[in-house]
Amino acid sequence: xxxxxxxxxxxxxxxxxxxxxxxxxxEVGTTxxxxxxxxxxxxxxxxxxxxxxxxxxxxLVSFAMLNRHDVLDLQPDRSLMKKLLDEGLDIxxxxxxxxxxxxxxxxxxxxIDVYMNGAVDFLRAQHKVDxxxxxxxxxGGTFSMIYAALYPEKLKSLTTYVAPYDFSTxxxxxxxxxxxxxxxxxxxxxxxxxxxxxxSSFGMLKPSMGVSKYLGIIDSLEDSAKMMxxxxxxxxxxxxxxxxxxxxxxxxxxxxxDNLLIKGEFELGGRTVNxxxxxxxxxxxxxxxxxIIPNESTRNVMPLIGSKDxxxxxxxxxxxxxxxxxxxxxxLAPAVAKWVIERC
Numbered sequence: 001x002x003x004x005x006x007x008x009x010x011x012x013x014x015x016x017x018x019x020x021x022x023x024x025x026x027e028v029g030t031t032x033x034x035x036x037x038x039x040x041x042x043x044x045x046x047x048x049x050x051x052x053x054x055x056x057x058x059x060l061v062s063f064a065m066l067n068r069h070d071v072l073d074l075q076p077d078r079s080l081m082k083k084l085l086d087e088g089l090d091i092x093x094x095x096x097x098x099x100x101x102x103x104x105x106x107x108x109x110x111x112i113d114v115y116m117n118g119a120v121d122f123l124r125a126q127h128k129v130d131x132x133x134x135x136x137x138x139x140g141g142t143f144s145m146i147y148a149a150l151y152p153e154k155l156k157s158l159t160t161y162v163a164p165y166d167f168s169t170x171x172x173x174x175x176x177x178x179x180x181x182x183x184x185x186x187x188x189x190x191x192x193x194x195x196x197x198x199x200s201s202f203g204m205l206k207p208s209m210g211v212s213k214y215l216g217i218i219d220s221l222e223d224s225a226k227m228m229x230x231x232x233x234x235x236x237x238x239x240x241x242x243x244x245x246x247x248x249x250x251x252x253x254x255x256x257x258d259n260l261l262i263k264g265e266f267e268l269g270g271r272t273v274n275x276x277x278x279x280x281x282x283x284x285x286x287x288x289x290x291x292i293i294p295n296e297s298t299r300n301v302m303p304l305i306g307s308k309d310x311x312x313x314x315x316x317x318x319x320x321x322x323x324x325x326x327x328x329x330x331x332l333a334p335a336v337a338k339w340v341i342e343r344c
Contacts, residue, residue: 080333166296
């Protein structure tokens, strides 16, 4: 029986090798877009629309800095960005670029007050509007919330997906580890924090995942479509930009370690970030099975913001499923687009 299993597995691998030989270049982020603005290594892209948008006010999307935003446009039938376009929104996305050692002194002020604010002001001028719609995902959602508290007059609405706000929870080991890491030594020694180093900590949340995914793909080796799906995800996961040291230092110490944002004591550029100043309509999307950002980390911001028009959206799935899952395409994106359009 063991011999039969080995023979069957060997045959699958042989056929899979043939499938892999026939697969061409693995591409992600293929929805057409054009570069419209840049500042240093940060770029702003505009997704191309073939029909007029249902909402004339533009939407600016910001993803986390550790991974590339391509996961939001992984492939045509698993693309949050394409689906939001199809639902009638006019979408722009920020590309944080690939920081290197020369960027080690870039701060959170640079990323929020200079880059994010610069992109918002460009869109306000380009579209001749006073306010735009803002979307932020994971760390990009935290940055967007801070921005919304500092510049509420520039935003018509704020939508965040699986974003961490309250770092006091112990339901995720990542939140515990960051309380004890010597971030000063890391930053002073390395300058920029390698993406692979940060990614390894996420990998330790589910240590078996790295092995089980390869065992699981054996049964799909003969299916070129499933193999391509797997390879697209692997390509995205391996694309890990470095993180500027000074930004990382503040992010870990002020947010993860000291939880200053929720306490009302977080400062950016000498200004205290008051969540009560977040008065625009707010949609808070969280994943019910999220093992990276605990639900209470995302949900605990709700009573602290000043907006009267605020809503939670519990997404039935995991952290990455928010972007690439089938329900994300069928249910989440249409619901988010409808919510934004109603507040155009």
